[in-house]
Amino acid sequence: QVQLVESGGGSVQAGGSLRLSCQVSGSTYSSYCMGWFRLSSGVERDEVASIDSRGSTTYADSVKGRFTISRDNAKNTLYLQMNSLKPEDTAMYYCAADTSGGRGGYCYSIGYWGQGTQVTVSS
Numbered sequence: 001q002v003q004l005v006e007s008g009g010g011s012v013q014a015g016g017s018l019r020l021s022c023q024v025s026g027s028t029y030s031s032y033c034m035g036w037f038r039l040s041s042g043v044e045r046d047e048v049a050s051i052d053s054r055g056s057t058t059y060a061d062s063v064k065g066r067f068t069i070s071r072d073n074a075k076n077t078l079y080l081q082m083n084s085l086k087p088e089d090t091a092m093y094y095c096a097a098d099t100s101g102g103r104g105g106y107c108y109s110i111g112y113w114g115q116g117t118q119v120t121v122s123s
Helices: none
Strands: 002-009 010-013 017-022 033-039 046-052 057-059 067-072 077-082 091-096 117-122
Touching: 002 091, 010 077, 017 033, 017 091, 017 117, 033 077, 046 067, 046 077, 057 067
Parallel strands: 010 117
Antiparallel strands: 002 017, 017 077, 033 046, 033 091, 046 057, 067 077, 091 117
């Protein structure tokens, strides 16, 4: 069983920055593909960014150049550095894991989710 615990959310003004963290249980974390998703007003969670087991990354067009996903395999931790935040970035952010490893920066089989951390950006 893989457990994911997010932290780092909060309230900031537009233009500000936040760094989200996701602590992951399990001894084979380095082999996972990891992603950040967010849910605002819709029904489905939108993918924000992902990083596969080889370190390849992908980003949603809406966050390219502003957000950076990274991982520390020694600490079993996933990060999302969010800069130049906009009100439309307001959402619940979720960490997710694909234990098959992914490819080309994409996670194809998400099997585990964290509980989410709220990010609120005011104008």
